[in-house]
Amino acid sequence: MPRTDAPGSVAPTGSAAGSAAAAAAVELAGVKVTYGSAKQPVTALDGVDLLIHPGEFVVLVGPSGCGKTSLLRVVAGFEQPSSGVARVRGALPRPGVGAGVVFQQPRLFPWRTVGGNIGFALARLGVPRAERAGRIAELLDRVGLPDTAGRRTWELSGGQQQRVALARALAAEPELLLMDEPFAALDALTRERLQEEVRALAGRLGTTVLFVTHSAEEAVLLGSRVLVMAAGPGRVVAELPVGLARDPGTDVAALRSSPEFARLRSRLTEIMRG
Structure with missing residues (x-):
């Protein structure tokens, strides 16, 4: 490249290249x-x-x-x-x-609340139900959407929906x-x-x-x-x-x-x- x-910015060679690859994200x-x-x-x-x-x-x-x-x-x-x-x-x-993935469109579930969308990701990650509400609140606060967990996704602006998508991607840390x-x-x-x-x-x-x-x-x-x-x-x-x-x-x-x-x-x- x-x-x-x-x-x-110069690509390493030899053993240095192997070390760089091993340490790469x-x-x-x-x-x-x-x-x-x-x-x-x-x-x-x-x-x-x-x-x-x-x-x-x-x-x-x-x-x-x-x-x-x-x-x-x-x-x-x-x-x-x-x-x-x-x-x-x-x-x-x-x-x-x-890896968390955020697409051009939010791709949220319209039948779920904001919290429900993030909770779905947490459930798939095996987070116990008792811990999900706290994690949802923390994630929404992190993306600047506190106190929105109970709102429907279609009530949000496009920018807010994209923040929810980002919070969902960050759910897996x-x-x-x-x-x-x-x-x-x-x-x-x-x-x-x-x-x-x-x-x-x-x-x-x-x-x-x-x-x-x-x-x-x-x-x-x-x-x-x-x-x-x-x-x-x-x-x-x-x-x-x-x-x-x-x-x-x-x-x-x-x-x-x-x-x-x-x-x-x-x-x-x-x-x-x-």
Whole structure:
């Protein structure tokens, strides 16, 4: 995978490579994903190598059809590579094991309350019924929706529903959070608020995040590094480290208007267009 000359961005070799892979939250090696028939195959990903270390916030950007979602689905265990290998903390990924997933649409159960949606996830995780109410309240408070457990999902705004989906994903206390354009359908103000909340939440919990977006601005704001993908077939063609402040006390509004933010956004846009 192409690398920048930023410190720590050069892929290790030999025994160092083995140690890095063993310590990785996510490792992809030579991953290829092909759809369609043998006579008319469509290659969504080809030869993708990737290491994501614990606590990183890695963002995937690129044009539609470049394989961003396919890559995310491989890491989630929803898809198997046609060739190559994917590992999450050293093991083959399995759906619902070790990773929380937030999709572009909330995908909540409309017949359940807010608390019922989160409680369903907790029940599947084997959390005793007596403990669920407390956990539900804690999770809703964490995403900024206290005292909403008894409300129906259709009573909530789109942004609030997406927060419930995030709370449900966090129910398993995942070390890895996979997010597939989760704010794309939201209005600009709600999107900005949720960007800031997810950024702060990931920093506070130390969660490893793999986030898909089309937006250079969103990528620079959220990511500790950004991977640029190109289509035909899907592959990683560039990497941009982002050195913006990430501590929980960061003034995100000031960050958005800083010269360094503007420089990184401009540079990423240039790479994406190239």
